[in-house]
Amino acid sequence: xxxxxxxxxxxxxxxxxxxKQAIIDLNIFKQYKKGDILLSEGDHSDxxxxxxxxxxxxYFIIDGEEKTTxxxxxxxxxxxxxxxxxxxSAYFVSCVEDAILIVANSGMExxxxxxxxKFESLCRILSEELLVKNQTDFxxxxxxxxxxxYMHLMENRPDLLQRVPQYQIASYLGITAQSLSRIRSRIxxxxx
Amino acid sequence: xxxxxxxxxxxxxxxxxxxKQAIIDLNIFKQYKKGDILLSEGDHSDxxxxxxxxxxxxYFIIDGEEKTTxxxxxxxxxxxxxxxxxxxSAYFVSCVEDAILIVANSGMExxxxxxxxKFESLCRILSEELLVKNQTDFxxxxxxxxxxxYMHLMENRPDLLQRVPQYQIASYLGITAQSLSRIRSRIxxxxx
Numbered sequence: 001x002x003x004x005x006x007x008x009x010x011x012x013x014x015x016x017x018x019x020k021q022a023i024i025d026l027n028i029f030k031q032y033k034k035g036d037i038l039l040s041e042g043d044h045s046d047x048x049x050x051x052x053x054x055x056x057x058x059y060f061i062i063d064g065e066e067k068t069t070x071x072x073x074x075x076x077x078x079x080x081x082x083x084x085x086x087x088x089s090a091y092f093v094s095c096v097e098d099a100i101l102i103v104a105n106s107g108m109e110x111x112x113x114x115x116x117x118k119f120e121s122l123c124r125i126l127s128e129e130l131l132v133k134n135q136t137d138f139x140x141x142x143x144x145x146x147x148x149x150y151m152h153l154m155e156n157r158p159d160l161l162q163r164v165p166q167y168q169i170a171s172y173l174g175i176t177a178q179s180l181s182r183i184r185s186r187i188x189x190x191x192x
Numbered sequence: 193x194x195x196x197x198x199x200x201x202x203x204x205x206x207x208x209x210x211x212k213q214a215i216i217d218l219n220i221f222k223q224y225k226k227g228d229i230l231l232s233e234g235d236h237s238d239x240x241x242x243x244x245x246x247x248x249x250x251y252f253i254i255d256g257e258e259k260t261t262x263x264x265x266x267x268x269x270x271x272x273x274x275x276x277x278x279x280x281s282a283y284f285v286s287c288v289e290d291a292i293l294i295v296a297n298s299g300m301e302x303x304x305x306x307x308x309x310k311f312e313s314l315c316r317i318l319s320e321e322l323l324v325k326n327q328t329d330f331x332x333x334x335x336x337x338x339x340x341x342y343m344h345l346m347e348n349r350p351d352l353l354q355r356v357p358q359y360q361i362a363s364y365l366g367i368t369a370q371s372l373s374r375i376r377s378r379i380x381x382x383x384x
Contacts, residue, residue, distance in 0.1 A: 058331075060331065060335055062335055067334070067335045069330070069331045069334055069335065070327075079320065079323065079324070081324045081327065081328060084320050084321060084323075084324045085324060090328075090331075091331070113313075117309065120312055120313060120316055121305075121312060123316050124312055124315050124316035124319060127316060127319035127320050127323055128271065128276050128319050129276060130323055131271065131276075131319055131322055131323045131326060132271075132273045132276045132277060134323060134326050134327055134330065135262075135273065135326055136273060136282075137330070138261070138326065138329070138330040138333070139250075139252065139261045139282075139283070141330070141333070141334065142259070142261055142333065142364075142366050143252055143254055143259045143261065172334075174334050
């Protein structure tokens with residue numbers, strides 16, 4: 001399990017045996033079942049998630065209806081707002097599939113930063129990359145029609161279309177399940 | 193000019209006189225005129241911006257049409273994607289008003305990080321906060337109707353509605369200028 005994490009980190013920094021052991025000693029690998037809820041609206045939580053295996057999603061419940069805002073799969077990380085802002089969570093996080101996650105809180109991060117300052121550089125670099133990814137996704141969402149958004153998803157995240165229920169994909173694209181179904185038929189017709 | 197920056201940074205870390213002088217010595221304060229273009233599609237640039245005074249915006253040109261994606265005003269910072277990814281910029285950045293900006297490149301950041309490691313902590317914290325802000329904006333955009341988006345903007349960024357041309361606000365909200373005008377009339381009628 002550790003190897004997935006170390007392979008990921010190796011893209012950014014070289015870790016020696018002591019540094020790897022310090023991570024292992026934190027005991028941060030956790031297993032979850034499909035449907036498990038990691039975070040609920042109103043929760044105060046200080047935990048961030050890094051996906052080793054599986055898929056988790058964030059969603060709001062607005063007027064009784066779920067609105068999915070993001071999916072996170074292998075080697076993606078989610079820092080919930082409440083961890084950074086110290087305010088109650090505005091949304092839910094749950095497991096779309098059985099999952100193995102790294103779950104780390106701010107205290108663990110500070111312990112590691114004090115022991116190995118290079119982890120702080122790493123976290124800065126990862127935050128900057130996540131920021132760019134998030135902005136790119138937002139820009140693309142804002143400048144695309146729903147049909148283009150779906151085609152973009154087919155191109156860039158074809159795995160999600162297999163792994164995630166249709167109604168969650170629809171709300172992730174900002175449309176109704178009926179609109180998604182119409183878009184899919186239109187694309188299939190054009191291909192035929 | 194420096195004081196705006198130091199007041200902002202004081203929310204996060206205490207800087208001593210040497211650290212303040214190191215920032216001043218970087219010679220990073222620049223003045224621009226309304227309409228100046230800081231970054232164009234296709235540019236390779238290694239510069240990030242922090243707004244001391246004024247307003248800048250990012251926009252795409254798609255099929256000959258401008259699509260505004262973000263505005264940045266006093267004490268907000270923009271790290272263009274191309275700075276992080278080292279790829280050509282996909283969008284433009286220009287000045288909506290005359291502006292005083294801090295313009296810093298990665299080389300300057302590394303000089304400062306090496307001299308004063310606490311700046312790296314600061315940048316990590318700022319990146320994490322920017323990430324949360326961006327995700328919050330994206331979540332709100334995705335889960336709101338255009339009318340709610342406009343009401344949200346009136347509530348949270350009333351200054352923008354005064355400072356920015358209507359057509360830029362419309363594309364920022366993901367709608368046409370005509371739709372924005374209808375939404376505004378509807379809201380005024382409801383208030384009357």
